[in-house]
Amino acid sequence: MVNDKTAWVSGSNGYVAVTNNGGKTWDWQQIKGYEKSEFRDIEAFSDNEAIIMSSGTPALVLKTIDGGKSWQEKYRKIDSAYFFDAMDFTDSKHGYILGDPINNKFLLMETKDGGETWANAANLPDALPGEAAFAASGTCLRSNNGCLYIVSGGKTSRMITLPPGKNVWSYNNLPLIYGKASQGAFSVVIGKNEKIIVGGDYENDKETNLVAAICNTLPTPVFSNPQQGPAGYQSCVEYLKNDIYLSTGTSGSNITTDGGKTWNKIDATSFNVCAKAKHGKLVLLAGNDGKIAYFKM
Numbered sequence: 001m002v003n004d005k006t007a008w009v010s011g012s013n014g015y016v017a018v019t020n021n022g023g024k025t026w027d028w029q030q031i032k033g034y035e036k037s038e039f040r041d042i043e044a045f046s047d048n049e050a051i052i053m054s055s056g057t058p059a060l061v062l063k064t065i066d067g068g069k070s071w072q073e074k075y076r077k078i079d080s081a082y083f084f085d086a087m088d089f090t091d092s093k094h095g096y097i098l099g100d101p102i103n104n105k106f107l108l109m110e111t112k113d114g115g116e117t118w119a120n121a122a123n124l125p126d127a128l129p130g131e132a133a134f135a136a137s138g139t140c141l142r143s144n145n146g147c148l149y150i151v152s153g154g155k156t157s158r159m160i161t162l163p164p165g166k167n168v169w170s171y172n173n174l175p176l177i178y179g180k181a182s183q184g185a186f187s188v189v190i191g192k193n194e195k196i197i198v199g200g201d202y203e204n205d206k207e208t209n210l211v212a213a214i215c216n217t218l219p220t221p222v223f224s225n226p227q228q229g230p231a232g233y234q235s236c237v238e239y240l241k242n243d244i245y246l247s248t249g250t251s252g253s254n255i256t257t258d259g260g261k262t263w264n265k266i267d268a269t270s271f272n273v274c275a276k277a278k279h280g281k282l283v284l285l286a287g288n289d290g291k292i293a294y295f296k297m
Helices: none
Strands: 007-010 015-019 027-030 038-044 050-055 059-064 072-077 084-089 095-102 105-111 141-144 147-151 158-162 170-173 183-190 195-201 212-217 221-224 236-241 244-249 252-256 264-267 273-276 283-287 291-294
Touching: 007 038, 015 038, 015 050, 038 084, 050 084, 084 141, 095 141, 141 183, 147 183, 147 195, 158 183, 158 221, 170 221, 183 236, 183 244, 195 236, 195 244, 236 273, 244 273
Parallel strands: none
Antiparallel strands: 007 015, 015 027, 038 050, 050 059, 059 072, 084 095, 095 105, 141 147, 147 158, 158 170, 183 195, 195 212, 212 221, 236 244, 244 252, 252 264, 273 283, 283 291
16 A cells, blocks of 8 residues: 555465556456466555565565566575565565564565565574464564564464664564464554554454454553454454554454454455555455455544
């Protein structure tokens, strides 16, 4: 989501689309030579420039600077241990890609030249046995004011943080459901007064127990559960304004207007991701089979 006119979306089987009229119409394409790629995350900087990331084997990064007319391959890894989960940028030059753990370390790729080249980050966060990240919405990794946030699931569920200018990661257990490969934290977002984490169990998406958490930072992070949580598994949460957050998942979409304390279900349609324009107010949701929707307050 670039602004109120331009947004990009990526998905399965090599498909990518862009809109330049606020989502009214979309220009879809299946990128030639990448018909089997799973483009699980996309970062857009303008109507011309975007970067897409493919999960699975090979792990790929492609970039366009001409609005999708052509794509250049910027990274390829055949090793099946490389499974990309999410991508985020601190600015137009500096970005990260998070991948599942390898040898008890989360894979973390870094670019400092706008996605032209990628290399392993110098400081990789530790991973516990059975811990992983989810390539569900591209938001299990977030960058905010120079700080990196990772949320995980599986045999454990944690928020892993690297403050700006530091080289030591911090690790905090999350009060979310975990224990199975389908359970844990799927998304984190940083708001005005708190951080919100959502997740659950994607194999049992109607389960409402321990699917969201609030993080209030005092001297140290303090985590709590909502008084009334979202109505089921949520794969993405987005900050809108003030104390308002939107979350979505295969169980439907939910909203909170009090900083995550109470959530109300507003729609039962299955979506995978929601996002607000970086420069504007437009909010879109995307789901399976090329499904895209507006959210309006």
